[in-house]
Amino acid sequence: MRTSQLLEQLMEALRCLPGVGPKSAQRMAFSLLQRNRQGGLQLADALQKAMTEIGHCRDCRTFTEEEVCSICSNPRRQENGQICVVESPADILAVEATGQFSGRYFVLMGHLSPLDGIGPSDIGLDVLEFRMQTETISEVILATNPTVEGEATAHYIAELCGEYQVEASRIAHGVPVGGELELVDGTTLSHSLAGRHKLI
Amino acid sequence: MRTSQLLEQLMEALRCLPGVGPKSAQRMAFSLLQRNRQGGLQLADALQKAMTEIGHCRDCRTFTEEEVCSICSNPRRQENGQICVVESPADILAVEATGQFSGRYFVLMGHLSPLDGIGPSDIGLDVLEFRMQTETISEVILATNPTVEGEATAHYIAELCGEYQVEASRIAHGVPVGGELELVDGTTLSHSLAGRHKLI
Numbered sequence: 001m002r003t004s005q006l007l008e009q010l011m012e013a014l015r016c017l018p019g020v021g022p023k024s025a026q027r028m029a030f031s032l033l034q035r036n037r038q039g040g041l042q043l044a045d046a047l048q049k050a051m052t053e054i055g056h057c058r059d060c061r062t063f064t065e066e067e068v069c070s071i072c073s074n075p076r077r078q079e080n081g082q083i084c085v086v087e088s089p090a091d092i093l094a095v096e097a098t099g100q101f102s103g104r105y106f107v108l109m110g111h112l113s114p115l116d117g118i119g120p121s122d123i124g125l126d127v128l129e130f131r132m133q134t135e136t137i138s139e140v141i142l143a144t145n146p147t148v149e150g151e152a153t154a155h156y157i158a159e160l161c162g163e164y165q166v167e168a169s170r171i172a173h174g175v176p177v178g179g180e181l182e183l184v185d186g187t188t189l190s191h192s193l194a195g196r197h198k199l200i
Numbered sequence: 201m202r203t204s205q206l207l208e209q210l211m212e213a214l215r216c217l218p219g220v221g222p223k224s225a226q227r228m229a230f231s232l233l234q235r236n237r238q239g240g241l242q243l244a245d246a247l248q249k250a251m252t253e254i255g256h257c258r259d260c261r262t263f264t265e266e267e268v269c270s271i272c273s274n275p276r277r278q279e280n281g282q283i284c285v286v287e288s289p290a291d292i293l294a295v296e297a298t299g300q301f302s303g304r305y306f307v308l309m310g311h312l313s314p315l316d317g318i319g320p321s322d323i324g325l326d327v328l329e330f331r332m333q334t335e336t337i338s339e340v341i342l343a344t345n346p347t348v349e350g351e352a353t354a355h356y357i358a359e360l361c362g363e364y365q366v367e368a369s370r371i372a373h374g375v376p377v378g379g380e381l382e383l384v385d386g387t388t389l390s391h392s393l394a395g396r397h398k399l400i
Contacts, residue, residue, distance in 0.1 A: 002270070003262050003263065003271055004262075004264040005265070006249050006253055006265050009249070012246075013245075013246035014243060014246075016242070018228060019224065019227070024219065027218055027290075028219075030289060031218045032251065033254060040247050040251040041248065041252070043213040044245075045248075046210045046212075046214075047210065047213070047241070048245075048248075050206045051240040052241070054206055057203065062204075064207075065206050070202070089230060090226060092203065
């Protein structure tokens with residue numbers, strides 16, 4: 001027998017978060033009620049605003065509440081004409097964290113998947129094509145996930161780039177830095193061997 | 201460089217949940233934005249309502265939006281006059297899940313801790329004392345946590361019960377069911393031996 005309907009509703013609602021089951025939801029609800037009601041109210045407010053106001057950038061399709069995101073509207077990032085194509089907005093954060101890329105992005109919000117009915121226009125390739133026609137793009141760096149679908153998507157976009165005489169490149173596959181060779185899977189090691197470069 | 205201020209605020213706000221660090225917060229925010237905005241809005245609503253409307257039951261101090269919670273106001277649960285004293289509202293759910301207890305509860309919302317300045321009235325013992333004076337209570341079952349503070353709190357309440365000629369009992373300590381004896385710690389095993397009961 002539960003003592004509060006609102007508490008039950010809160011526990012149920014918390015389960016929409018990824019990785020949160022009944023036990024975690026219970027722990028979260030009690031923790032907020034007992035120790036941090038102010039934080040709970042702030043979270044409610046942030047959720048409300050984010051869910052209703054955040055849309056997609058007109059140019060790169062990442063999440064933003066502006067028409068054009070802060071990266072696309074930054075003139076310094078347009079200088080070298082590079083566009084990095086990624087599958088999700090979270091990938092932008094990962095690439096930005098390296099500090100090695102100063103161009104702009106294009107977010108597919110998924111990958112090509114003909115079996116699920118996801119075609120080129122569903123992942124915004126019409127927008128990318130329009131940008132290749134209208135902007136001066138020096139290189140498209142394909143940073144889709146190293147999965148079968150990610151590879152297929154990268155190849156499709158590379159051919160698209162060919163039609164507009166835009167250089168296309170794919171990020172390198174190989175042995176991750178800091179690991180042990182014997183723990184690396186065979187496919188990765190094959191890629192790593194095939195992609196070897198001369199030292200001397 | 202982040203692309204959306206609202207997204208950053210959401211990630212920051214999500215970290216008020218226990219066990220949620222920067223990476224989980226990012227995953228949660230993206231998951232809601234990409235796949236479940238409706239769920240996010242429902243969560244915002246549930247949080248808002250729960251944080252502002254949920255208070256404490258007048259009789260047992262558990263979380264409820266009513267003046268008296270559904271357990272305390274249920275006449276069937278008053279019949280046997282038993283009151284189970286627990287440290288937190290989550291403990292009520294745990295005891296209720298056993299289906300072995302049909303009395304009412306009293307929630308301390310903590311335990312006695314003189315070093316932190318938490319005295320009897322901070323854990324609502326004045327309310328419990330008032331109930332012992334005014335209600336017909338047959339037994340107080342002390343189900344505080346099996347910690348030093350929990351034990352001390354249980355002993356303090358037991359003495360309080362003595363003053364009002366109310367029977368006080370403590371839940372049994374011993375070997376958990378389903379475990380292996382060699383993995384049980386020494387203190388638990390000592391309790392288990394001391395609390396042995398005759399079979400024949």
